Amino acid sequence: MRLRSRISTWWRAVSRAGELNRQISEELEFHIESYAEDLVRGGLPRDEAMRQARAELGSVAARKEDCRSAWGAGFFDELRGDLRFAIRMLAKSPGLAAIAISSLALGIGANTVIFTVAKHMLLDRLSVPHPEQLRMLWCTESDDVAVKGFWGYFESTPGGPDVTTSFSYPIYRQLRKQNHSLSDIFAVKPFGRMTATIDGRAEAVSTEMISGNYYAALGVRPTLGRAIGEADDGEPGSGPVIVISDRCWTNRFARSPAVIGKVVSINLTPMTIVGVNPPGFTGAYDAMMSPDIFLPFSMQPIAAPNGPQSLLTNPDEWWVMMMGRTRPGVSDPAAEAALNVAFDAAVRATVNVKKDAKMPRLMVRDGRRGQNQEAEMSKPVYVLQGLAAFVLLLACANLANLLLARASARQREMSVRLALGARRGRILRQMLTESLLLSLLGGAAGLVLAYVGRNAIPRMMTDPWGQLPFDGRIDWGIFAFAVAISVATGLLFGLAPAWQATRVHISSGLKDSAQTVTHRRRGIGGKTMVVVQVSLAMLLLVGAGLFVRTLLNLGYAHLGFNPDHLLLFDIEPPATRFPAPKDVALHRDLEQRLAAVPGVDAVTLSREPLIAGNISQSQFIPAGDAKSKPREAEFNVVGERFLSTMGIPMVEGRSFNAGDTETSRKVAVVNRKLAEEFYPNADPVGQTFTTDLKDTTPITIVGVCGDARYDRVKSDIRPTYYMPYRQQDDPNGGMQMTYEISTRMSAAAIVPSLRTAVASVDAGLPLLDIRTQQQQIDSTMRPERIIANLTAGFGVLALVLASIGMYGIMAYTVSRRTNEIGIRMALGARPRVVLGMVLLEASKLVAIGIVAGTCAALGMGRLIASMLYGLKSWDPATLALSGTLLIGVAMAASWIPARRAAGVDPMRALRHE
């Protein structure tokens, strides 16, 4: 009862303060009048009675405060008072407040944006229930088990065999049947692009092929319609159904519920849309991007045939990924051991294996992020987070500096308050309120910045022709993060100045001049802050310098081919309509039609575009070399004029010509590196070699060309050979090629004519991924570019903040030493001497800061050495440039206060109290 009454009176005091105040006033007025009346009755004149009554009651305002605090509103009232005072103080020096708030906003905003990215990239899991229970199956590759056809992802383990996630479909079926260790094994394959004809319009869609138990095992239910089930994954062709992603539903069907039951044609196969996935569901392969459509494996032989034999029954093609959920009570090692037995048996049953062959080993690995391929971005993200944290530290140092300076300037005010009887805790509370206000304002502004810029980094991460990998959602966790930083900043960096301000002795505080003589101990906090700021700025500048130069080096790296004036696009003819050899004929046709388009200087094509992150690889066995261990070489299947169009010079022999047809002798051109490695003592032209590809006809080398980078700018040159596409005997058909068009016209100008030319050959072939060769190259340098851009921004920001800090502390020091300077000048010091004195002090601070910053930068350099290209982590040019820049800016910032010091009038200074 007491508690209820307390709460209700407190609430009234806080929420209806005005009403309460009026009530108290009225009550007190009544009291005064009544008492006055009694006094009048006692014989006093009216005026005297009123005066006496008021005097006895005391100050009405003080009584009001007493009554309010009796109702528990004391703390609230004080807080409101503090806030109003803090706002007034901020309004008095708007410039400094603006600088502190905006630098905090930039620091907090940058951290929030980068934290968002980091969270999505590093922590986001597949949006299915209990993703930590998911497991993905991998296996090691073994040289003794020759897999004829491989399509998928592999990575090398240092000092060990390559590991991959691809298995054959018959192995999947066997493993699923004999699995007792995981709760179920399902199969999934991102199948690449297919042509979808929706309402007569053909376009490319990304696809994921799934097994019938996929949705059940993942525990995902479509928001509309139904999921793909076991009934759809039976006999080939038994399940002509697809489920579309939420994004696809929004973009292509305008979220209309009529999409269920709609029939669209996928690679010319009619399929019915039966469901829409929940938003945020990205499939099982990748935690960030969702394919547009999901279809059952049973449709592979119909909609996406890959040769005469169905991929579902072919034991020699390894392409399917397997995942499962853990079974309670079965540990991972136990599951791995049990499944390995079944896997071993399945491999022996399906592939021809020698008795004592080294078998590939099955591994069960964490699958909560699908097959996490973004590992190459994780290091940059960590580096960025570290740098962003430093920027925030800089901004906080700025804030602390500001608060310190103001606390010192208000020394007198604090002394007066203390003398009037204020409690130290009360004053501390008020100063903390001021700093918290600043930091919360900075945090709010930072959050706004982060919201506005939330898509900045994802946009930087995408190819201009692609989709955003994820929406930069700001969720509550990130919001809380930003708030926590702001509050911590305000408390931490407001506490020290506040403490120092209240530590003053009252008497000496009231006498301003008492401090100026003993200035040595003063300002030590501020000076430390500036040194910290300068060293952080040095660190950030060096980091920015290193990354920017890496990017520039990559840009100037020797490619070995000429990327200028090249337009690229992909053509992916479906194998259903273009089986072998119709696909080759199609490409010949397209080559001719495209060459005739006005504005086109040259046309060629290749299976892999250059600098796209992909390679084709095979064994390269020179004739007569069958005994030694076969070595690998990279290759590319190209058009006749590939080498000339790409600007790769011929060194020896000839390039391809019209005489290299489907029926003539098989030829190839090798690069210089291959000639050096495989034919060190002989002339390669005229020699023959064989490979481990399907076609075992010996191939004759007709020429040697210059070395060119293949998959990445950063990669080393490796032995490479080129073969004409017309001589490929791939029975699968559906040859997918990238066209390279050499033209001086802009893409927008020439693409319509290119489209018409292609359509004249076949109307159902869209031009996919239109981009220039330079854009293609730029997209592989995405991580480097993002880092360079961001760190450059950080460096500039750091420079600005450090210079402001420098200016602030020098201005403050000069103003405190005005008295001393006056004395010196009165004793005969020239203005130049005073100038020199101030600048010397400034340069001492800068020097310490730069030394400290350089040490930190060297340490940082060791951590990021692997991300650099073309320069060492202790690159002297970068260090020198950063140092010089910082010195220049810091000195410039100290110049103005120094000039002011030199211009001090001795008489005025001596009178300055």
Add this chain to the structure above:
Amino acid sequence: MTRNNDVDLLQGTLDLLVLKAVSLGPLHGYGVLLRIQQISGERLEIRQASLYPALYRLEHEGWIAGEWGESENKRRARFYKLTAAGRRRLDSEEKKWNEFVDLVGSILKVRREEI
């Protein structure tokens, strides 16, 4: 102009006195002042500055309840009356006071020989 040179109030007894005054009938603030003066036989005059904070404190604790009403000369005034909880509080405080007086009184009565 405080005339409590006769008795100095112990801290905390102000609450007790106000509760007692209000228990005899609803009063406004000035009325509480007068009544305490009256029932103390003009020997006690409360310091006016501490009256209203005390009243508000008692209301905060829920022992008295304030309500707007009409005074004798037809003016608006805030009247306070004892609540049920207040009556219980008054009784318990009174008991504690009596015990206290008893105790201190008995100590003070002790003569040298009784130790």
